[in-house]
Amino acid sequence: MKKILNAKFWVSIAIIIIWAYYTYPADLTDMQKTAYLNSFLMTLELTIGGIVIGIILGFFLAFLKTLGIRLLSFIIDEYIDIIRGTPVLLQLMIFAFVIMATFSDNFYAAIIALGLNSSAYVAEIVRSGINSVDKGQMEAARAMGLNYGVAMKEVVLPQAIKNILPALANEFIILFKETSVVGLIGIFDLTMQSKSLQAVLFTPEPILFAGAVYYASVKFFSLLARLLEKRLNKND
Numbered sequence: 452m453k454k455i456l457n458a459k460f461w462v463s464i465a466i467i468i469i470w471a472y473y474t475y476p477a478d479l480t481d482m483q484k485t486a487y488l489n490s491f492l493m494t495l496e497l498t499i500g501g502i503v504i505g506i507i508l509g510f511f512l513a514f515l516k517t518l519g520i521r522l523l524s525f526i527i528d529e530y531i532d533i534i535r536g537t538p539v540l541l542q543l544m545i546f547a548f549v550i551m552a553t554f555s556d557n558f559y560a561a562i563i564a565l566g567l568n569s570s571a572y573v574a575e576i577v578r579s580g581i582n583s584v585d586k587g588q589m590e591a592a593r594a595m596g597l598n599y600g601v602a603m604k605e606v607v608l609p610q611a612i613k614n615i616l617p618a619l620a621n622e623f624i625i626l627f628k629e630t631s632v633v634g635l636i637g638i639f640d641l642t643m644q645s646k647s648l649q650a651v652l653f654t655p656e657p658i659l660f661a662g663a664v665y666y667a668s669v670k671f672f673s674l675l676a677r678l679l680e681k682r683l684n685k686n687d
Contacts, residue, residue, distance in 0.1 A: 504566025
């Protein structure tokens with residue numbers, strides 16, 4: 452198994468090196484290289500900001516749903532359906548051009564929109580993870596005198612985390628790629644910067660190289676997720 456994993460790792464490295472070597476736009480000026488790097492950092496900032504909001508709000512919504520209050524559950528379900536039932540680009544435009552239209556910088560509108568979009572999916576991931584934990588765990592914790600909140604935090608969630616970690620890692624990767632649409636509201640992320648360079652250099656190399664950067668980043672994030680998952684399951 453280790454040999455297979457090592458082979459996959461080196462194949463991925465080879466793909467990244469070959470892809471980047473043959474698509475890197477060599478004619479970039481120092482200023483354009485800096486802009487390219489800044490656009491990648493912008494993509495990371497949007498992803499991290501969005502996933503932080505998504506995880507915090509998603510966990511909160513999932514916790515509220517476990518309370519079993521019908522009206523509250525109905526409202527949360529409708530929120531989730533609205534977010535999942537509309538394109539992320541439409542949500543970005545609503546925040547950038549309607550809700551936060553008075554802001555001169557659309558960066559914060561993008562982070563909030565991406566975070567809210569992610570929260571709907573995280574809420575469902577967490578809810579599913581909580582439901583996967585044997586109900587007897589909660590009953591045993593309550594029998595020991597723990598209140599609902601403490602029992603959920605100390606007993607149920609630690610077990611649920613192991614089940615939902617792969618899905619959360621996948622949500623992070625999806626959000627990382629979804630940031631590619633923020634250029635349509637005037638933010639120079641990696642995709643938008645690549646399109647801009649393509650127009651200047653009259654070559655598709657910047658966009659093709661951006662694909663290599665996305666691929667390498669996703670591989671790196673996936674590796675970190677697997678290492679974290681392995682560490683959490685170490686004592687099982």
